[in-house]
Amino acid sequence: MTRQKYSIFSLLRNAVSRNENWQQAWRSPAPRKKYDALIVGGGGHGLATAYYLAKEHGMRNVAVLEKGWIGGGNTGRNTTIVRSNYLWTEAALLYEKSLKLWEGLSRDLNYNVMFSQRGVYNLGHSLQDMRDIERRVGANRLDGIDAEVVTPEQIKAAIPMINTSPRVRYPILGASLQRRGGVARHDAVAWGFARAADALGVDIIQQCEVTGIYRDHGRVTGVETRRGRIEADRVGVVVAGHASVLAGMAGLRLPLESHPLQAYVSEPLKPVLDTVVMSGAVHGYISQSDKGELVIGAGIDAYNGYGQRGSFHTIEHAMQAIIELFPAFSRVRMLRQWGGIVDVSPDACPIIGKTPVQGLYFNCGWGTGGFKATPGSGWAFAHTIARDEPHDLNAPFSLERFTTGALIDEHGAAAVAH
Amino acid sequence: MQPDRLSTGGRIDRSLPLTFRFNGRTCQGYAGDTLASALLANGIRVVGRSFKYHRPRGIMAIGADEPNAIVQLGTGAATIPGLRATEVELYDGLVATTARGWPGLKFDLLSVNEFFSPLLSAGFYYKTFMAPGFLWRWYEHGFRHASGLGISPRETDPDSYEHYNAHCDVLVAGGGPAGLMAALAAAKSGARVIIADEQGEMGGSLLSDGATLNGNPAGVWLGKALDELQRCPEVIILPRSTVSGYYDHNFLTILERCRDHPNQRDAEGVRQRLWRVRAGRVILAQGSHERPLVFPDNDRPGVMLASALSGYIRRYGVCPGRRAVIFANNDGAYLTALDLVQVGASVSAIIDCREYGAGAVAEPLREAGVDIYQGYIVTGASGRNGVRSVQVVPVSADAGAVKSGRKIIHCDLLAISGGWNPAVHLHSQAGGRIHWDDVRSCFIPGAPRQDHVSVGACNGSFSLDACLEEGKQAGQEAARACGFEPAPFSTPEVGRERPGEAHPLQPLWRVPLPRSPRRHPKQFIDYQNDTTVADVYQAVQEGYRNVEHVKRYTALGFGTDQGKLGNINGMAVLAECLGKPVAEVGTTTFRPPYTAVSFGACAGAAVGDLYDPVRKTALHDWHEAAGAEFEVVGQWLRPWYYPRAGEGLDEAVARECLAARRSLAIMDASTLGKIEVQGPDAATFLERIYTHNIARIETGRCAYGIMLGEDGMVMDDGVMARLGGQHYYLTTTTGGAARVLGWLEQWLQTEWPELKVYLTSVTERWSTIALVGPDSRKLLQGMESDIDFNREDFPFMSVRSGSLAGFATRIFRVSFSGELAYEINVESDFAPALWQTLMAAGQQYGITPYGTESMHVLRAEKGFIIVGQDTDGSVTPLDLGLTWLLSRDKDYLGKRSLARPDCRRPDRKQLVGLLCEEGPEALPEGAQLVEQPGGEPPVAKLGHVTSSYYSACLGHPIALALVSAGRARKDDVIHAALRNGRCVRARIVSPVFHDPEGERQRA
Amino acid sequence: MLLINCPWCGPRDESEFGYGGEADIARPANPDALTDEEWADYLFMRKNPRGLHREQWVHEHGCRRWFVLERDTVTYEITDAT
Amino acid sequence: MTRKESGNVPDQMQRQHALASFLNGNSVPDSGTSGMRLEVRPHYGYLNLRGDPDDERFLQAVQQKLGHSLPGVPNTFTSADHTVFWLGPDEWLLSTALGREKEIAGQLAKNLAGHCYSLVDVTGGQLLIRLSGEHVRGVLAKGCTLDLHPRIFKVGQCAQTTLAKTSMLIALIDDTPTFDIVLRRSFAEYAARWLQHSTRI
Ligand SMILES: Cc1cc2nc3c(=O)[nH]c(=O)nc-3n(C[C@H](O)[C@H](O)[C@H](O)COP(=O)(O)OP(=O)(O)OC[C@H]3O[C@@H](n4cnc5c(N)ncnc54)[C@H](O)[C@@H]3O)c2cc1C
Ligand SMILES: NC(=O)c1ccc[n+]([C@@H]2O[C@H](COP(=O)([O-])OP(=O)(O)OC[C@H]3O[C@@H](n4cnc5c(N)ncnc54)[C@H](O)[C@@H]3O)[C@@H](O)[C@H]2O)c1
Ligand SMILES: Cc1cc2nc3c(=O)[nH]c(=O)nc-3n(C[C@H](O)[C@H](O)[C@H](O)COP(=O)(O)O)c2cc1C
């Protein structure tokens, strides 16, 4: 089957035929008995992994097993902030790899993921915030990542709605700015990877929950699913909030806790905010989607939760933060709120690599900030699965670091996690 | 003036005319109108433009399900974007505009989009604009400006908001017949009841129902019921209050609109109040939403839900048309025809898809000469800015296929009814499942997950008798469950004046058409997002089959009505495409809020001044009067420096530091956390917490200590003192105070409950005044005191209690500056008096107050760390060179972690001093350190500058830094990579710059 | 917003409490005797179950007592408090 | 240096409670206009007492000195010469006329010698505000999540809870209703501003 190419011409051609001839973006095949590799979890990371396995490593006899609908996990419920200005080089290089992939992703996938490099501001509200910003921006520049420190005046010029008055509770003293950062259309990322992976022969199997992991003498041999047993001697698990559940199936425990993380959108407005604004101190993240809603992230709920919903006071706090930064948004209305399940690791960094079970790989722990990593994470994880060893980029993100103490502490520099 | 206002009828007050403006046009309405009813009365048909195709749109509904009539209310700072005209109560002087349509609503240039509509099919934007990449910015600009329903205010909100925490036994959501009966039944038991209804007037469907209760019009019973409720002291009646969210553990939010409505617009008080309710039991009586029928060009202005039309006629005395056609699949819509006939409008035809037609309700209409087309459907509507005619055709008995025999019927109003969807929103938010009910053809609530029950139309009980009875039962049961005994009372008798005996509804979601739906004019499902039947078909064809995918790919239900109007039709069309029953397709997830809630209401009072507590020390007024600049440290405000005339930060700090080093300076250190530890096991406990040996510390002595997290990282530091045999006193960092106390309590209570130790916070009890400098002892010795300040009697690192100038104090001879210094603790009420006494007495020594900046400089000159500045959660005591603080003889929290291989690596970052080799400028704090300038990214980083100041005492800048293997690299020259690309040379030195022997502090 | 039953003060809003994660993780008696793996297991590895979870809470703004309760991490229903 | 006698008792006039300067420039609600009266009552001394509630001897030792027993029922207070609030299962707050706390502490300490306990003078670390009038419950409801309905929260009850974004100890003194709230010193101004705001609107 040749894949229909999306372009203005395909739109025109299909318009003429009343849009009756569009191909399926991906097939819905029945699962086969055996694959060379199985990817558990049809979020952005899982689909990207399958895509790069096929594209970069020629592994095409691959299936992605998704318990619900692809993109229905955190991929479909995040605030879509993309940036790579992380503090520690290990993290920065991984996220920067991802950002580079983002920059060509729409064309690579032939699916417009609406990656919009509108800039990301991380506000500083205290002298210590400003030290941390200086430190992080300096590190970013040495790592080859674009980063600037901007003054309140520059912030005000770029974001007229923001309150830079020095007479507020937490005045804005400055910000870091990554101009190459921005947002992308979350759903399109899942769908674009799915379509591109499918075109390379990957089977995307939805409504197929994995309920068990088969092992034999310390090697993985396949999985049990709601649609029967499927064999494979390589299984990559990328299930975000459910990582501990899957680990349990293989007799492992992970250094993770799953928490609700909430977000909400306003009703759609005419353009008022042209960049992404994040503030760790007052705890609010905001951007405006192309459809016009303000997309706002709240803080994480304290308790463990798999409910895809959190407590209302968390939303209240996020509202207060947003009004503190943007007093004019007080009359804007919240249209919808929701939650995701984020898998938080002790150092706020992911775990990507091998496990004590041969052939079983885990990619998890992205917590509140893995959307931006989707292409890079898939790329590195595909390498790890195909070669049975991590790429240099993800080698530092092994499970062993928790034993040896080589944590990559992104909490450290008060860097905002998203 | 109001061409479509009926001469009589309705609940409006015709004696109170109101003037308002809509898109620049001046109109009139009456008190009791909504903006929607007034617009209709004024003959205004086009009230909006659609999202994608910019088609003219009219009012479809009468409540929260309205997708089209979205207006911007007011102007300037008080403007409100995105309101539904159906929910805006009219007031005099109201100004409304629509955000869409340029140059105007009737003629909108972007309606050319419709010409391109085949190009704009579902998800078209995912398929193009990909190359060249840099153009996306431009496309995006276009997209962004084409979308958006409202315009955000640009100025600070002039209004205020508040939260209100309420508790009740029974919360009733919805004040229709079912809800009112439930509230009455519960209230009669004495239970605490809250009943909320989103509308301006309580009553729900009773406000427009033609039924009689106990022989009177429904309104009479309604009035009595409300009266009765009002008289119950434990009942709270909340009109204009939407139950917006149903969260866990029976926590619900209600948005009360206090000053958005006419009567109270100019009154003082909050604009909106968010009720945060914890309810014992919840009774959901939200009613139901009528479903549209989907057919080609079903979005013509003038197409309206049948119940909405009845509502406009009966409640507002408005009939927005002269010649109506009714299109329905059920008996209920016939009542609308009756309403029309009653007010003298002509009903051109009733199009009923059911071959068997309606029951008794059809009789009076037949008698009135209304044409009833049984087994017919509407397959088109003409009239761009208002419906002019409809096209009808006969259908097969199962309503699944069209037959020949097309007719055109002229009309200026088309009322449609496809049945009813129970409002299961709150039930679902609460975690309740919903089930498809084949008999009633709708989703109804299944088993509740929390303590709630659905009654009336939102439970699928569509007859008034059933609503009343269910409400009553539920109210009584709820009261009982909360421990109250309900008093008996009778359910009102529903009159039978109106014909009953209904024929069953025939499910019809979209009309069958001769060809594929994509080959007919657009059939809209989601009006606001312009989602059509063709879009759903295309989505399925492209593989987006799950209902959630269809929602996201086509934007079905993504609009501001959240699919209240069309979603179920959408699900059914999807089911049809997939060849599955609707039940299997299911719905998308219902999420809060039920209708939009302003950010301001969610935030409540916690904005501006009250956003977050400002904590001030007891000495704050003095600092302020002294002209201090303040630094925000967590919630605290601390004096940062005290500029004198003409001084900036640098000059002031230099002066303050020199005073501390040369003579006498004074600082407010009250924000330090302070904890008393008492009990026979106090020492044992502290041994496990601190890294150093506690046992060795004698009564009256102090020690510097650090505590680690179990991961071995430095968590906090401070001075600890032994005040007695079993009595210790600890200080923590300002930011760490609460965390440390919590941490200690946690270990005590959860891990070592056998230890007899008690902790008490005294942070607020004591204010701390640091007296610093070579003259400090002289000053104290000159003051009235029972404490001996002699060097021998009060040595460094000891503590004394006694009176000083008449004040009871606890004085610690500790030093965070490296100078001879005393930290005087005094009861906070006396702090200002003691401070002033010290200031006066210190005059002779030139006593100089100093702030946090000078404190930082002084301690940096000594190489003392600040946890959180020189450490960041990834720094061990070994890294800081604090090995001397680590006991080998005991276990303590975090000790084991220090033995892990990566905590032992020689190349870990270690605390060192840095001297800039180039010029007198201080290195920027946070600057990264590298071996050599230049190099290809990623450049290896050695560490970073954690603290950096100009040292007036030394006459040059100094810095502290964390540098890889730094301690072994004394005197090496490395480079600080500045942001401007410059690299400056810096030499690694000892972190102790001043008085390395510590003679001054011990002086 | 959860309603948490403090064993001392009775039911109070979640906002009065602090969360302490998985309960019943005993600090090893002799940490020095543990391997790095065993120590890491104590420090970081968590059950993180989807379903019933025994967890610690502290009534931070109330009586400041720590207590353990069992809660379903999917329904958030609190099944037992001790 | 010469050792000086310290017979000097601090002049109570030199005290400055947490809201002293705030009250200078701000009007406080009074029932005439708002249905709520706010009275700052700085004239208390406070002792924080901790000990084993299961230790009868400890309880007796305390009772002997105070003249009445420590409240054992959670979230209640007892009042006689002094008021004792239950704070936790092993923690109480004793409030007494300002200035008497030292003497009481001394006597208690004497009586408690040999027991395992902790007694800490925390005077000056908090401030008591008395709120009374028909609107008090309504005002408090704007920032306190506790159910203060007379059926639930009765005279003699107290609770540590939150008021907006700070914590407080609240006690119902009488059915007027009169509530006493005890605030942490550094949060008092915030709380006062909050009360002022919430009474006004
Ligand atoms: C509210 C919110 C805001 C966020 N904001 C940002 C942001 O601004 N920027 C950013 O970079 N990141 C953000 N994140 C984090 C980001 O969303 C995630 O890190 C990222 O999407 C994870 O992608 P994933 O593919 O690993 O996981 P998911 O998208 O969650 O995919 C995992 C998939 O595994 C499936 N699965 C689970 N169990 C099984 C099983 N047994 N069998 C088969 N399949 C299974 C799930 O159904 C799911 O589809 C946010 C997250 C949330 C919740
Ligand atoms: N003819 C038919 O087939 C048919 C169909 C449906 C209903 N009905 C009639 O409608 C009536 C139903 O009575 P009912 O009491 O169940 O419903 P109702 O519609 O009379 O009252 C529900 C009320 O709840 C309000 N509401 C909805 N959601 C709310 C929320 N989140 N917060 C606050 N208020 C909210 C609504 O505005 C409305 O006032 C009966 O008289 C019934 O006969 C008839
Ligand atoms: C970036 C982003 C933008 C969104 N915009 C809207 C929106 O405009 N309208 C809407 O109804 N929901 C919007 N949502 C929320 C989704 O409807 C949905 O709530 C979310 O994907 C979680 O799924 P669930 O609610 O089905 O569990 C948005 C979600 C995201 C992540």
Ligand SMILES: [Zn+2]
């Ligand atoms: Zn408690």
